[in-house]
Amino acid sequence: MANYTGELPLASAPTLKLVHPTPKEKLDMWTENWKVWGTSLSLEDYIERETHLADIPPTRDGGVTHWILTDPTLPPDARPVLSFCESLRRRTFVSLPSGEAQEGIVHGIGSVFCAPAYRGRGYATRMLSDLGPILNTWQKEAGKSHFSILYSDIGKKYYTSMGWLPFASSHVSLPPAASPATNGGNGDKAEGVKLLYEEDLKELCELDESYLRNEVTKTAKSTNKPAVAIIPDQSTMTWHHLREQFMCSKMFPQKTPPTIHGAISTGEPGLRVWIIFSRVFYGPLANVKSGNTLYILRLVVEDETDTDENAQKLKSVLQVAQAEAKEWELSSVAAWNVGDVVKRLLKRTGLEYKFVDRENDSITSLMWYEDGKGDADSVEWVGNEKFAWC
Ligand SMILES: CC(C)(COP(=O)(O)OP(=O)(O)OC[C@H]1O[C@@H](n2cnc3c(N)ncnc32)[C@H](O)[C@@H]1OP(=O)(O)O)[C@@H](O)C(=O)NCCC(=O)NCCS
Numbered sequence: 001m002a003n004y005t006g007e008l009p010l011a012s013a014p015t016l017k018l019v020h021p022t023p024k025e026k027l028d029m030w031t032e033n034w035k036v037w038g039t040s041l042s043l044e045d046y047i048e049r050e051t052h053l054a055d056i057p058p059t060r061d062g063g064v065t066h067w068i069l070t071d072p073t074l075p076p077d078a079r080p081v082l083s084f085c086e087s088l089r090r091r092t093f094v095s096l097p098s099g100e101a102q103e104g105i106v107h108g109i110g111s112v113f114c115a116p117a118y119r120g121r122g123y124a125t126r127m128l129s130d131l132g133p134i135l136n137t138w139q140k141e142a143g144k145s146h147f148s149i150l151y152s153d154i155g156k157k158y159y160t161s162m163g164w165l166p167f168a169s170s171h172v173s174l175p176p177a178a179s180p181a182t183n184g185g186n187g188d189k190a191e192g193v194k195l196l197y198e199e200d201l202k203e204l205c206e207l208d209e210s211y212l213r214n215e216v217t218k219t220a221k222s223t224n225k226p227a228v229a230i231i232p233d234q235s236t237m238t239w240h241h242l243r244e245q246f247m248c249s250k251m252f253p254q255k256t257p258p259t260i261h262g263a264i265s266t267g268e269p270g271l272r273v274w275i276i277f278s279r280v281f282y283g284p285l286a287n288v289k290s291g292n293t294l295y296i297l298r299l300v301v302e303d304e305t306d307t308d309e310n311a312q313k314l315k316s317v318l319q320v321a322q323a324e325a326k327e328w329e330l331s332s333v334a335a336w337n338v339g340d341v342v343k344r345l346l347k348r349t350g351l352e353y354k355f356v357d358r359e360n361d362s363i364t365s366l367m368w369y370e371d372g373k374g375d376a377d378s379v380e381w382v383g384n385e386k387f388a389w390c
Pocket residue numbers: 036083111112113114115118119120121122123124125126151152153154155158
């Protein structure tokens with residue numbers, strides 16, 4: 001990576017701009033931030049993953065944008081990269097109390113990074129302060145952005161000071177467990193539950209999207225506040241699953257990467273419960289401190305009522321998740337920001353679980369581009385679940 005030999009510029013210097021890195025600058029950044037985020041992979045595998053993830057269907061053709069803060073009057077590849085991040089584009093529904101849900105886009109900021117040699121000088125703050133307003137109109141040909149998001153792993157203060165305000169950031173955590181549903185690999189034969197494979201997701205995601213559109217409109221009307229949702233579409237699930245497939249191929253070279261992507265209770269459409277999940281690895285296997293987790297990307301209860309039948313359905317799909325967590329050596333199963341009905345159903349399942357309110361990591365944060373404060377009291381975020389993470 002190019003280093004300044006002279007004095008470092010002030011973060012406020014007008015010569016500094018937000019631009020896109022060259023391929024070499026990107027490589028240099030990944031090499032640097034591998035030291036923070038790559039501990040479960042070799043450097044070579046980490047770079048292979050980042051390169052791969054920038055060139056898959058959901059991110060190709062502008063789905064991901066890389067940003068750096070630098071002095072663009074200096075020659076590319078020889079200028080200092082003072083800070084780095086990326087933004088991922090996702091689809092949204094936004095509804096005002098007086099209207100119907102309209103489709104738009106959101107940019108989610110990820111991989112915010114400043115090399116150790118440049119830290120504490122305000123460069124990342126400058127990059128993000130410039131980026132916030134840019135994302136309001138970035139790729140506007142793809143749709144209107146009413147807000148942008150990020151997930152802070154450094155607490156609530158830093159990003160709040162720049163206008164990304166904290167929203168609900170809790171999850172329910174369950175231990176891995178052998179389950180009657182997948183025990184012995186005959187999961188499809190288990191009663192009351194069916195495993196979900198790649199080919200099952202399109203139809204369910206489309207159905208979920210139609211439910212969510214109505215829910216966003218309804219929420220805006222009933223709360224008299226703007227309501228927003230990121231759409232849990234198949235493309236978003238694919239992004240998670242390709243990442244998972246890559247990680248599993250490296251972490252378990254002797255195993256075929258997982259094909260089970262979720263579980264659904266059997267029975268009538270309109271009365272089902274389903275989950276779509278993904279296995280996420282942060283560090284070495286067999287080390288609980290790694291925090292390797294099976295995340296429930298999305299949980300759908302079609303008929304949101306607090307009944308014994310629904311509790312049984314929820315239990316049967318969660319048991320699949322627990323069994324998959326055990327199979328892939330993950331330390332827990334996590335479902336983000338479950339609603340009140342699910343909380344009540346969970347109690348009836350008899351499963352062991354705990355609630356966690358996160359204060360430091362994955363703090364869901366939103367910058368609002370429309371009228372009003374845009375904090376968690378004035379904007380309703382519907383379906384704030386792990387699938388939207390970036
Ligand atoms: C976080 C990071 C991007 C900040 O870059 P930077 O250019 O040094 O940031 P700025 O100079 O604009 O701001 C410095 C402030 O960042 C905040 N900050 C930095 N790291 C922090 C951490 N781990 N926890 C909480 N706050 C932190 C502090 O408020 C700090 O102020 P201080 O120097 O008075 O303590 C950089 O430390 C980094 O790359 N860290 C490793 C990767 C990472 O954790 N990224 C964030 C993922 S959400």
